[in-house]
Amino acid sequence: MSAAAANPDFASLLRSHAAAVEARMAALLDGELASTPAKRLAEAMRYGLLGPGKRLRPFLVIESAALFGVPREAALDTAAALECIHAYSLIHDDLPAMDNDDLRRGRPTVHRAYDEATAILAGDGLLTFAFEVLARPVSHPDPAVRAELVLELARASGATGMAGGQMLDLEAERLPLEPEAIAVMQDMKTGALIRFACVAGAILGRALAGERAALEAYGGALGEAYQIADDLLDATGDSAVMGKAAAKDAGAGKATLVSRLGVSGARAVLENKVNQAVAALTPFGARAATLADAARYMTSRTS
Secondary structure, three states, rough: OOOHOOOOOEEEEEHHHHHHHHHHHHHHHHHHHOOOOOOOHHHHHHHHHHHHOOOHHHHHHHHHOOOOOOOHHHHHHHHHHHHHHHHHHHHHHHOOOOOOOOEOOOOOOHHHHOHHHHHHHHHHHHHHEEEEEEEHHHHHHOOHHHHHHHHHHHHHOOOHHHHHHHHHHHHHOOOOOOHHHHHHHHHHHHEEEHHHHHHHHHHHHHOOHHHHHHHHHHOOOOOOOHHHHHHHHHHHHHHHHHOOOOHHHHHOOOHHHHHHHHHHHHHHHHHHHHHHHHHHHHHHHHHHHHHHHHHHOOOOOOO
């Protein structure tokens, strides 16, 4: 039984937050794109952002902020901005020059539904829109909080974060990596945005330094766990359930912990990272039970 199935409250809350974030993203996009004459671009941005998804990163923003009494509505714009970055990254990752995928979340990828040029521009549009959303006074009344959110998301998204990790991932198809180097690459490519999701909650909640450090440690371990779970799904998962092609990593010669340590070895590392994530939440006690459930969910993901 999956962790989500074992805890109906967690699964229900995940769906509830996802619905709230999706409604906010749709409203933000409608406001932004209503007057643009570039209708095809607007359609592609909506397609890439509003398609099916678990919205785990927004969930982490909302639940991390909730630790400090921030209501969901006050965290929605930050959660939506982060999901715009994530959606842009998926659109670009799926391009022929990157992972060359035809299917994402059970639907044609953006460059298949439209074309490559439109997909590139849709990703560019969502990337820049994310920072516009964060910079607006409605996202938070304190300009210092908004500036810090913009700064941290930029760092998590750029050359020292997600974009740099993607470059290392592409290079690893030609240069074999040891497990330690794979961990660095995956921490940048996947972990940086997940870590930001948790730190964003601390920023919104004006957390103390120790509390913010605990959430950063949690997000770091969770990001590693998420990527390992992704690699295991690619190696052992069902394409129909995942909504995307399986066994792509091995075919492309990608460096993953599964390829270096085998399935059982990678599962052991995954369990260890989940335990690290849960332990990092100790300072928050029972208040962080939902975030602990999110970590445990990594061990039983099917998509």
